[in-house]
Amino acid sequence: MSITAENLVWRIGSRTIVDGVSFAAEPGRMLGLLGPNGSGKTSLLRLLTGLKRPQSGRVLLDGSDLASLGARTVARRVAFVEQHATTSANLRVVDVVRLGRFPHRSWMSRWTHADDRAVDEALQRAGMQDRRNERWQSLSGGEKQRTHIARALAQTPTELILDEPTNHLDIQHQIGVLKLVASLPITSVVALHDLNHAAMFCDRVIVMQQGRIVASGPPDAVISETLLREVFSVEARVEASPHHHRPHIHYLR
Numbered sequence: 001m002s003i004t005a006e007n008l009v010w011r012i013g014s015r016t017i018v019d020g021v022s023f024a025a026e027p028g029r030m031l032g033l034l035g036p037n038g039s040g041k042t043s044l045l046r047l048l049t050g051l052k053r054p055q056s057g058r059v060l061l062d063g064s065d066l067a068s069l070g071a072r073t074v075a076r077r078v079a080f081v082e083q084h085a086t087t088s089a090n091l092r093v094v095d096v097v098r099l100g101r102f103p104h105r106s107w108m109s110r111w112t113h114a115d116d117r118a119v120d121e122a123l124q125r126a127g128m129q130d131r132r133n134e135r136w137q138s139l140s141g142g143e144k145q146r147t148h149i150a151r152a153l154a155q156t157p158t159e160l161i162l163d164e165p166t167n168h169l170d171i172q173h174q175i176g177v178l179k180l181v182a183s184l185p186i187t188s189v190v191a192l193h194d195l196n197h198a199a200m201f202c203d204r205v206i207v208m209q210q211g212r213i214v215a216s217g218p219p220d221a222v223i224s225e226t227l228l229r230e231v232f233s234v235e236a237r238v239e240a241s242p243h244h245h246r247p248h249i250h251y252l253r
């Protein structure tokens with residue numbers, strides 16, 4: 001297994017935000033993390049990347065406890081795009097993406113062709129190659145998001161953690177980013193609000209409610225009218241799409 005959570009618990013004061021979460025992300029597959037607002041998705045993703053430490057339980061990367069691995073070792077493997085990722089300095093797009101190469105370089109090593117290749121490929125994949133010389137402050141919200149995704153790809157991670165990566169994106173780029181992530185030969189854990197997109201692109205999904213996992217498995221086994229009613233409080237009809245054969249949700253008015 002690539003990334004595994006074992007009975008993770010994270011509390012703030014007396015409030016338990018992540019409540020005994022266990023799962024294993026399959027290598028090379030896309031795992032969707034679903035759940036209503038405040039159900040603990042972002043908190044869980046921050047535990048998976050080591051940005052937060054659990055009060056109990058552990059995260060394993062190929063069997064090694066994340067807490068025992070150095071920050072640099074983790075950064076070489078795990079890339080994280082946060083929900084409200086910002087970059088304060090007025091860098092060019094290409095400079096932001098180059099930041100993704102830092103975990104791979106020592107303080108005295110020179111910038112290499114391999115670094116350039118990784119940056120170019122990441123810009124290309126995120127659809128930002130044409131804007132590589134533009135200033136960060138001049139980008140739209142969606143372009144900033146794609147630049148952060150390019151930075152994460154330039155890190156050449158084996159695990160990619162994305163918190164609502166389609167936020168701010170127009171529909172073409174939402175589909176583009178999800179297609180891209182699904183096609184990458186790396187393990188990804190992706191928090192998503194659009195359940196139809198999750199059903200279309202994820203190999204498996206986990207559904208959270210009040211800090212706990214309440215359902216997990218392939219989308220067609222998990223996304224049901226009962227789950228939509230009980231967890232998301234919406235009435236809907238779910239059918240297998242005649243186009244892509246994954247579940248498709250019709251929300252009722």
Ligand SMILES: Nc1ncnc2c1ncn2[C@@H]1O[C@H](COP(=O)(O)OP(=O)(O)OP(=O)(O)O)[C@@H](O)[C@H]1O
Nearest residue numbers: 012017035036037038039040041042043044083191
């Ligand atoms: N640093 C913090 N201090 C206090 N409460 C926090 C903190 N971080 C998270 N929480 C609380 O934990 C709960 C879960 O938050 P989290 O951001 O993990 O949920 P989420 O599922 O990602 O939500 P959303 O879909 O709205 O992004 C929320 O009620 C939030 O207010």
